[in-house]
Amino acid sequence: MPISVKVDSPGVTYEEEAVHSKYTYDASTVVKDADGRITVKPYRVDMEVTTRTHVPKVGLMMVGLGGNNATTLAGIILANKYGFTWHTKTGIQKADFLGSISQIGTFPVGQDEEGKEIFVPIRNMIPLMDPLDLEFDGWDISHLNLADAMSRAGVFEWELQEQLRPLMEPIKPRPAAFFQEFVAANQAERADNLLTGSRSQLVQQLRSDIRDFKAKKNLNKVIVLWVGNTECYVDIIPGLNDSWGNLNEALVANAPEISPSTLYALAAIQENCAYINGSPQNTLVPGLVELAANHRVPVCGDDLKTGQTKLKSMLVEYLVGAGLRPESIVSYNHLGNNDGKNLSAPHTFRIRGRFIESRRFIVVHESLVILFDGF
Numbered sequence: 001m002p003i004s005v006k007v008d009s010p011g012v013t014y015e016e017e018a019v020h021s022k023y024t025y026d027a028s029t030v031v032k033d034a035d036g037r038i039t040v041k042p043y044r045v046d047m048e049v050t051t052r053t054h055v056p057k058v059g060l061m062m063v064g065l066g067g068n069n070a071t072t073l074a075g076i077i078l079a080n081k082y083g084f085t086w087h088t089k090t091g092i093q094k095a096d097f098l099g100s101i102s103q104i105g106t107f108p109v110g111q112d113e114e115g116k117e118i119f120v121p122i123r124n125m126i127p128l129m130d131p132l133d134l135e136f137d138g139w140d141i142s143h144l145n146l147a148d149a150m151s152r153a154g155v156f157e158w159e160l161q162e163q164l165r166p167l168m169e170p171i172k173p174r175p176a177a178f179f180q181e182f183v184a185a186n187q188a189e190r191a192d193n194l195l196t197g198s199r200s201q202l203v204q205q206l207r208s209d210i211r212d213f214k215a216k217k218n219l220n221k222v223i224v225l226w227v228g229n230t231e232c233y234v235d236i237i238p239g240l241n242d243s244w245g246n247l248n249e250a251l252v253a254n255a256p257e258i259s260p261s262t263l264y265a266l267a268a269i270q271e272n273c274a275y276i277n278g279s280p281q282n283t284l285v286p287g288l289v290e291l292a293a294n295h296r297v298p299v300c301g302d303d304l305k306t307g308q309t310k311l312k313s314m315l316v317e318y319l320v321g322a323g324l325r326p327e328s329i330v331s332y333n334h335l336g337n338n339d340g341k342n343l344s345a346p347h348t349f350r351i352r353g354r355f356i357e358s359r360r361f362i363v364v365h366e367s368l369v370i371l372f373d374g375f
Contacts, residue, residue, distance in 0.1 A: 004124040005109065019051045019126070055127050056220030058134060059213055061273075063264050064228030065138030065173040066149035069278070069304070073227075074136055074146055075156055078167050081132045086159040093157075102128055135217045139209070139264075140173035140228075143193040147171075174209050177202045177260045182231040198254040199263060206267035224268035224275045227304070231259050231281040244294065247287030262288060269297045277301035 006014065011022040025045040032038050062070040078084075079095035086093055097103035106119040122128075144152065147169035150161060175195045180188060195205050214222050234241070240257055241247045250258060251266070261283040268275040269292050277283045280303040292299045312329050319326055 059219040062138035066140035068153040069227040071150040139176040141191040222273045241285040244290040
């Protein structure tokens with residue numbers, strides 16, 4: 001998508017191949033002494049950001065391709081690509097990207113001469129890939145093709161499912177790396193599409209899958225996204241996963257503490273593919289992050305925070321700011337119902353339901369910790 005908004009500033013330069021911008025990041029560190037006195041030390045980081053103007057051909061490999069999130073994303077892209085419409089109880093619905101930050105979202109860029117706030121589409125500010133051009137592939141522990149997996153998920157209206165079926169039926173997930181002990185026992189009934197071998201062998205097979213996808217689709221870049229079930233918590237163990245050297249030795253030794261999600265991340269990094277962790281497990285152990293830094297490959301994520309999770313987090317911050325203390329937050333995630341089944345096991349629930357039993361703290365949702373003095 002072409003850039004239709006340009007910044008006239010000494011800190012921003014436009015070239016045919018790239019946009020260069022300078023940015024100063026202001027932050028502060030806080031030091032608390034033994035007497036409880038707090039010292040705030042501001043600091044500044046000057047950064048230079050380069051954005052390529054040429055949008056590459058991108059592929060997305062999803063871990064959990066047959067799950068609710070992946071089949072929904074694939075269906076949304078295909079429905080928009082082919083302009084599908086379907087009947088609902090309120091009338092005819094046409095496929096759109098409503099709710100997409102990149103496609104629908106706007107950004108305030110300033111005020112005009114009359115003092116009016118100006119908002120522009122985010123997609124017009126920087127070179128962004130058209131989602132209709134996205135190629136997708138991936139792995140799943142279940143052998144179901146995407147059409148049958150979509151029906152199992154039950155997210156889309158039946159009429160839309162029927163239109164999508166011929167497009168999604170040919171897409172079948174690749175065999176997945178899987179260790180039962182990292183998820184609930186009730187997931188075994190789905191696990192009929194698995195890779196075999198040691199952990200180091202599995203990484204090599206996953207790397208081969210990435211290269212195969214990239215070559216078949218003639219892609220410039222591949223992104224690996226975990227949208228599978230939440231795994232159990234992995235301890236950070238000195239000598240095992242606290243550095244890349246130790247993690248690599250543990251990988252060769254087939255250490256049972258190394259999770260499947262870590263294997264996918266290792267394969268992605270070694271193939272120079274960005275890795276996004278869409279579940280709250282601690283996949284990004286120090287040794288893996290060190291490898292990513294060495295390869296200059298971005299890795300990120302500790303859960304998908306887009307719908308009800310984000311709304312609850314915002315509401316809680318609002319309530320706490322008003323001096324109110326939430327006692328309970330209850331909701332249902334319709335795109336994660338099998339993940340909810342997986343979380344019925346205590347060892348997998350631990351990572352999502354981190355409770356802090358103290359009068360001073362309550363954990364509201366995943367990483368939102370609020371301090372209450374005097375409650």
